[in-house]
Amino acid sequence: MERVPILKIGGVLLVSIQIDLQDQSVLALQEDLAEKISTTGAHGVVIDISAVEIVDSFIGRMFATIASISRLFDADTVVVGMRPAVAITLVELGLTLGGVRTALNLERGMKILEQVRRDA
Amino acid sequence: MPPRSDGPEELSITGDDDVVRVRQLVRTYxxxxxxxxxxxxxxxxxASELARNTLIYGGGGFARVEEVNDGRRAGVRASFHDEGPGIPDLTLALADGWSSGSGLGLGLSGARRLVDQFDLDTEVGRGTVVTVVKWKR
Amino acid sequence: MTSDAGHAPRLIELLRTNTESLIDKWVDAVAVLLRGRSTKAELESDFKEFFAVLLPLVGTDGRDTSRPEFAEIRSLLEEYSRNRVRSGFTPSETASSLFSLKREVFGLTEGDEDPELFRQVLEFSSLLDALGLLTFEFYARAREEIIREQSEQLLELTTPVVKIWEGVLAVPLVGTLDSARTQVVMEKLLEMLVETGSEHAIIDITGVFAVDTQVAQHLLKTVVAARLMGAECIVSGIRPQIAQTIVALGIEFGDIVTKASLADALRHALRRDGVDVVRREVV
Known part of the structure; x- marks a missing residue:
């Protein structure tokens, strides 16, 4: 099983998904992130899915789970770079991301996290 | 006219990584x-939803993918076979938000909305076969 | 030579020994028919290929051209018909190219008293009829393809996605929206959001006179999909009749931002981006 690397940039954890996710990798990522947020005290998590070709219900649920976990540590989550075909499919599938923030690209995602932090 | 099939390919689904393999095979087709x-x-x-169902609820099985043609248009057919417990209540299983496992309950009903044809053949104690087709627009 | 199959060689023999002169005459006849729109050289190379594939089929009746032995000639005819469509030939011109061979074969066997040969020529003639009909089929299919391609191109032309401000896209929809068209436009819009990094999209339906449930659903799904991608859609210019339809159909527009006009929608998008439009004091 491949593990998704987590990078720390300032107070933000960046997860860039570059592999075809199998369910075990999804579960491992959730655990790794929870661990990382608690040890680093990060205030934000950005999940970059611009390279992800499909998001099914299992992967979709991961976003909501990660967002809930980070909220427990007072961190915000932004999912960035969702491809149009993936978005259309998710809508058809009937999946909502449960209020997870989204942004068009990494840059916008980082800005949103900054803004949220300033407003808080 | 019976659909023309072009060399179906089969993949067994016995583990997590097989779901990824099924996705890649279906993508190729x-x-x-x-x-x-x-x-x-x-x-x-x-296909990802259905392969996962085969693995989790059916206790594993196999997927078969092939190109089909109904004389007017081409398409891809994927079927998912298991010899698991079967589905006792279809209406319930196909309803949104119902799940016997840990899922969101979007697996079957969601997959059905994503394809053009959806057939479900299930028998309690014998297993389940789900067949889906997506036609070229 | 008693069996039916045993008799077939007579015609085949004739066709084989006279191949060159037959093809020459055939090319001449068709060149006249097409009034110079195909060169003799083109026709000759096409017909030579045909003839080679056709010879082994002599003696088979053309009742079922879907059989495997017809596969080769089918694909030849398909290509031939497709080229004819693209070059603007009519379907009868296309089929006549084949039928012309008949006359040359009749000429070749004229005066021969052998009733068996006569039977074989008849059979050959009906084989050519069947193949000629096939070209009709292929011709029609190729034309349908072209029409489909063109209507897709037209769709692209008639529904531009334009950038009207930094970070703001607009799609002015005009005319009757059908489900297929709406789907194409909406996919294009979402693609453009990513390409231009725009966070706002205005779907202006001022020019749309009717909306059915499916179209409204596509619009709604697009708005939700855009949101998943991190962009906001505004729907502007809903006509009163359409508003009534939407309500009557029981379609929930939910928390989607709607504005009366494209201008209002643009103002809304700019404000969301922190841009205020103010009139300069004129002195």
Whole structure:
């Protein structure tokens, strides 16, 4: 099983998904992130899915789970770079991301996290 | 006219990584058939849901993928076979939000919305076969 | 030579020994028919290929051209018909190219008293009829393809996605929206959001006179999909009749931002981006 690397940039954890996710990798990522947020005290998590070709219900649920976990540590989550075909499919599938923030690209995602932090 | 089939390919589904392999196989067929990117994505996503069902609820099985043609248009057919417990209440299983496992309950009903044809053949104690087709627009 | 199959060689023999002169005459006849729109050289190379594939089929009746032995000639005819469509030939011109061979074969066997040969020529003639009909089929299919391609191109032309401000896209929809068209436009819009990094999209339906449930659903799904990608859609210019339809159909527009006009929608998008439009004091 491949593990998704987590990078720390300032107070933000960046997860860039570059592999075809199998369910075990999804579960491992959730655990790794929870661990990382608690040890680093990060205030934000950005999940970059611009390279992800499909998001099914299992992967979709991961976003909501990660967002809930980070909220427990007072961190915000932004999912960035969702491809149009993936978005259309998710809508058809009937999946909502449960209020997870989204942004068009990494840059916008980082800005949103900054803004949220300033407003808080 | 019976659909023409072009060398079906089979993959066994016994583990997590097989779900990924099924996705890749279906993607290859969808590209070969020149489905639009959105349709490719829909079909692969449906296949992912169904392959996971086969693994989790059916206790494993296999997927069969093939190109089909009904004389007017080309398409991709994927079927998912298991010899698991079967589905006792279909209406319930196909309803949104119902799940016997840990899922969101979007697996079957969601997959059905993503494809053009959806057939479910199940018998309690014998197993389940789900067949889906996506036609080229 | 008693069996039916045993008799077939007579015609085949004739066709084989006279191949060159037959093809020459055939090319001449068709060149006249097409009034110089195909060169003799083109016709000759096409017909030579045909003839080679056709010879082994002599003696088979053309009742079922879907049989495997017809596969080769089918694909030849398909290509031939497709080229004819693209070059603007009519379907009868296309089929006549094949039928012309008949006359040359009749000429070749004229005066021969052998009733068996006569039977074989008849059979050959009906084989050519069947193949000629096939070209009709292929011709029609190729034309349908072209029409489909063109209507797709037209769709692209008639529904531009334009950038009207930094970070703001607009799609002015005009005319009757059908489900297929709406789907194409909406996919294009979402693609453009990514390409231009725009966070706002205005779907202006001022020019749309009717909306059915499916179209409304596509619009709604697009708005939700855009949101998943991190962009906001505004729907502007809903006509009163359409508003009534939407309500009557029981379609929930939910928390989607709607504005009366494209201008209002643009103002809304700019404000969301922190841009205020103010009139300069004129002195």
């Amino acid at each position: 969808a590209q070969q058939t020149k489905l639009s990117l959105v349709d490719q994505t829909k079909l692969v996503t449906a």
